[in-house]
Amino acid sequence: MKEHTGGCLCGAVRYAFTGEPRFVSLCHCTHCQKLSGGSYTINLLIQEQDFKQQGATALFEDSGDSGHPVQRHFCGDCGSHIFAKISSAPGKIVLKGGTLDHPNDFTPQAEIYTCRASEWLLPVEKTQRFDLGI
Template identity: 45%
Template sequence: MTTHTGGCLCGQIRYTIEGEPAASMVCHCTHCQKQSGSAFSTIVGVPEGQVAITGEVSRYKDSGESGKSVERQFCGTCGSPLFSKVEVSPGLLWVKAGTLDDTSAFAPTAHLWTRSKQDWVDTGDVPAFETNPS
């Protein structure tokens, strides 16, 4: 079984993922842009039962552009965004790819919410969807 590790900037929160992710995506919704402070958020969807977290995460209840609930989890000390639980994908924990210790095993398979993407972002040959794929 493959193991992946990661954590926040200050090291207060660490996590271990056992097994392979269900999905790797880039979200361009306006909420992910604001939350990440960037043009998008690169996320890895993992079944919740495959993730062990040490440290206390802070939570912010949000709703995405879809209107569905999103629980954003982050480090209350350094502010690093770490995880999201999204109503439209129950049972998955969306891990912010930039918090992984090694991202070499991951590549996005889709771009979501491209109707909100920054004009200068090129999605290349990766499939792109204006909202969530059906």
């Protein structure tokens, strides 16, 4: 099984996971916009048991646009958001695709929370679009 690797900007947190994500999406929710400083985040839904982390992450807890509690894990040194755990998806991790060493290994299948997408941002070809989450 192929291993995928990534980490934060400063290198204090590194990770690896095996297998393929269950789902890859672009999220336009306001929380993802604020935590990334951009118009969306690239999210990979992976099995928590397939994920191995080196280096400690800091934790910020809030609730997402869906209203579900979210644990956001980020590097305490450089601030890179690495992954999130959502209470409505036990056993899964939402990995931030921008932290991958090889982000082009994955293609988004969907765009979610498009009702909050920047008006000037064109839809990504060959993706399903959802006004809210799925």
